[in-house]
Amino acid sequence: MHKRVRQELKHGLISLRLLIGMKKFIAGQLDKQRQAKIAQLELCPLPALLTPVEGGKILVFAPHPDDEVLGCGGTLALLRQKKCTVKVIFVTDGAGAGTLDADAPAIRRKEAMESLAVLGIDDLAFLDEPDGSFRNSSTFKNKIHTLLQQFNPDWLFLPSMLDYHRDHVAIGQAILSCWQHWEGPGRAFVYEIWSPLPATRVVDISSVIDLKKQAISCYVLPLSHCDYLTASIGLASYRGLYLPGKEGSNYAEAFVEAEKKVAFGGILQKMLDLRFYLERLLKR
Numbered sequence: 043m044h045k046r047v048r049q050e051l052k053h054g055l056i057s058l059r060l061l062i063g064m065k066k067f068i069a070g071q072l073d074k075q076r077q078a079k080i081a082q083l084e085l086c087p088l089p090a091l092l093t094p095v096e097g098g099k100i101l102v103f104a105p106h107p108d109d110e111v112l113g114c115g116g117t118l119a120l121l122r123q124k125k126c127t128v129k130v131i132f133v134t135d136g137a138g139a140g141t142l143d144a145d146a147p148a149i150r151r152k153e154a155m156e157s158l159a160v161l162g163i164d165d166l167a168f169l170d171e172p173d174g175s176f177r178n179s180s181t182f183k184n185k186i187h188t189l190l191q192q193f194n195p196d197w198l199f200l201p202s203m204l205d206y207h208r209d210h211v212a213i214g215q216a217i218l219s220c221w222q223h224w225e226g227p228g229r230a231f232v233y234e235i236w237s238p239l240p241a242t243r244v245v246d247i248s249s250v251i252d253l254k255k256q257a258i259s260c261y262v263l264p265l266s267h268c269d270y271l272t273a274s275i276g277l278a279s280y281r282g283l284y285l286p287g288k289e290g291s292n293y294a295e296a297f298v299e300a301e302k303k304v305a306f307g308g309i310l311q312k313m314l315d316l317r318f319y320l321e322r323l324l325k326r
Contacts, residue, residue, distance in 0.1 A: 088284045089296060092231075092243040094120045098196035100128040101189065103217050105201055105209045106173065107136045107154035108261040112274045113233030114199050115161060116247025116254040117295050121197075122162035123250075129165040129193055130158060133213050134173040142263075149263050157260035160253060176209045178216040186220040198230040202298070203313040204320075206236040211317055218300055218310050231297040232313075238277070241296035244284045251278065251293045 100121050104110035110118070110130050118128055136150035151168065158166055169185065200217040201210040214232065221230050231243065247254060258271045265271060275293070282292030301308045 088286070089241040089244045091286065092245050092297070092299075094124050094245065095126065095196055096124045098124075098126045099193060100126050100197045100199070101193050101195035102128065102130045102199040103201070103213065104130060104132050105176070105207070105213045106134055107132055107150040108157070108258070108264050108270065109201060109210070109235055110199075111157050111161070111254065111257045111261070112270060113201065113235050114231075114295055114297075115157075115257050116250050116278065116293065117199075117245045118163065119161045119250040119253045119257075120245065120247065127165070128161075128163045129167070129195075130154075130163060131189065132166065132168045133171050134176055134209060135168070135170045137173040146263065150261075153261045153263060157257045160257040160260060174209060176212050178212060182216060183220055186217060187224065190220065190224045190226060194226055194228075196228050198228060199233055199297075200230065202232045202234055202237060202239055203310065204237045204239065204317050205234075210235060211314075215310065215314060221300070222302060222304075222310070230300040230302075232300060232309075233295070233297055234277070239296055239298050241281070241284070241298060243297045243299050244281055244294040245297070246282075246285050246288075246292070247278060247295055248282065248285075248288075248291070248293045251275070254278070254293075 094117065098121070100118070102110050102114065102118065104113075110132075118130075122128055132151075132154060135147045137147050154166065155164075158164065169182075171182070198217075198221055200221075201214040203211050203214045203218070205211055205214070218230060218232070221228075232239065234241075255271065255275060258274060259265070261270070278293040278295060279291070281294035281296045282288075284296070285292045285294055298309060298313075300310065304310075
């Protein structure tokens with residue numbers, strides 16, 4: 043009896059050692075594969091310079107009034123200078139998820155119109171979804187599909203699924219999904235607000251940085267709660283490092299260009315997966 047137990051323990055110990063050895067071998071092989079892929083990376087590839095289109099139709103989705111100018115205000119100013127038609131859609135009512143006074147939505151609408159006027163934009167609309175509790179729906183999808191069909195944008199701008207603000211994540215996902223299923227042509231660019239992007243495109247906004255500052259300054263209510271102006275211009279200055287061969291003070295806005303058709307996954311799913319993983323880390 044004791045002999046059999048000893049034999050079983052011996053076999054179990056051998057099996058355990060074999061299992062540990064296999065795990066170490068597999069881990070070593072995976073590490074070799076990772077190191078080989080790292081070695082194949084370019085030394086320091088930077089986001090490609092994006093040149094504003096001439097005379098195009100530009101559709102912008104902003105979760106809240108001020109997101110449009112913070113995320114892509116300089117680019118919109120350049121596009122207007124290129125004779126583009128620009129339409130801005132504000133998705134939520136801007137009520138601050140119950141943290142602001144009752145007159146906040148009306149104030150923010152007025153500030154949005156003033157800010158966009160600085161950039162030369164007067165075509166805007168408000169969908170009045172609930173601020174702080176946006177949820178995608180068939181009704182919302184139909185609204186977006188109708189906007190895409192009617193406006194037929196050459197370029198689309200939308201918030202990031204990597205953003206820390208839940209409304210930005212949900213609205214970005216909803217808009218990008220609709221655009222990917224829409225049969226029209228065009229390009230889509232994800233902009234950054236609360237979370238910097240792994241950028242693939244940058245726009246040189248050095249010539250219009252003062253317009254961006256002026257447009258942000260119109261949002262008096264949000265600026266009374268947070269210094270978005272300094273933060274946004276600081277981010278644009280940092281992004282200016284990506285501009286090739288330029289000396290002096292440079293400013294840029296950064297984007298991720300989304301794929302139109304993907305069989306599975308793509309940038310939408312990868313950004314969402316990373317955001318979900320980040321959420322778990324933040325809750326530790």
